[in-house]
Amino acid sequence: MTATDRSIELINAAAQAAADKLAHDIIAYDVSDVLSITDAFLLASAPNDRQVKSIVDEIEERLSKDLGVKPVRREGDREARWVLLDYVDIVVHVQHSEERVFYALERLWKDCPEIDLPEEAKATRGKAAAHAETTAGERDGELH
Numbered sequence: 561m562t563a564t565d566r567s568i569e570l571i572n573a574a575a576q577a578a579a580d581k582l583a584h585d586i587i588a589y590d591v592s593d594v595l596s597i598t599d600a601f602l603l604a605s606a607p608n609d610r611q612v613k614s615i616v617d618e619i620e621e622r623l624s625k626d627l628g629v630k631p632v633r634r635e636g637d638r639e640a641r642w643v644l645l646d647y648v649d650i651v652v653h654v655q656h657s658e659e660r661v662f663y664a665l666e667r668l669w670k671d672c673p674e675i676d677l678p679e680e681a682k683a684t685r686g687k688a689a690a691h692a693e694t695t696a697g698e699r700d701g702e703l704h
Contacts, residue, residue, distance in 0.1 A: 563590040567599035567649040568675060570623060574645075574652050575681035577622040578604040581615045584657065584687040587666065588675035600675060602652045604684075605660040609640040615654050616643045623647070 563571075571588045578586050583604035592599040606612045616637075623629050633646040642659045645652040653665060 562673075563592050563599035563675065564649065567592075570627060570629065570647060570650045571600050571602050571675055572678055573623055573627055574602050574619045574650065575604075575677045577619045578602070578615050578654070579678065579680040579684055581618045582606070582611065582684075583615045583654065584684055585660070586677060586681040586684045588677055589669040589672040590675050591669060591672050594672060598646075598649065598651050600650045601665070601669060602650060603655070603660070603665055604653070605655045605657045607657050609656060612643060612654050612656055613637075613640045616640075616645065616652075619652055619654070620645060 575586050575588060583606055586602070586604045588600055588602045590600050604615060606615055616634075620631060620634075629647055631645040631647050634643065635646075636643040641656045642663075643654045645654075655663070655665075
């Protein structure tokens with residue numbers, strides 16, 4: 561079994577919305593062969609809580625406006641460190657960069673097929689590491 565066309569459509573719209581709000585390291589997995597509760601996972605991250613919330617809000621708004629769907633569940637809003645949007649067919653995880661490294665969801669799903677995403681979403685790969693290097697360099701510069 562593979563993710564449905566509708567799931568792929570939702571994943572691509574969510575990935576594009578996340579990319580438009582400058583999410584880092586956007587990736588999607590077809591988990592339909594290993595989970596019966598959903599077809600696909602989208603993972604994205606951001607360097608701060610405010611941006612996590614902004615990305616989540618944009619995904620929710622875009623999927624509602626363009627595709628007529630709303631999440632059946634939204635978790636993690638209060639802390640905005642790891643927000644989960646459950647659309648039944650897909651589940652979107654937007655994590656603070658620190659949580660993304662700590663929980664390493666990619667390791668859990670690495671054996672699942674990766675879903676091809678829009679170019680803007682693919683271009684976000686490696687952005688978290690680049691952002692960390694830049695901010696570390698800026699902090700080092702401030703210490704001198």
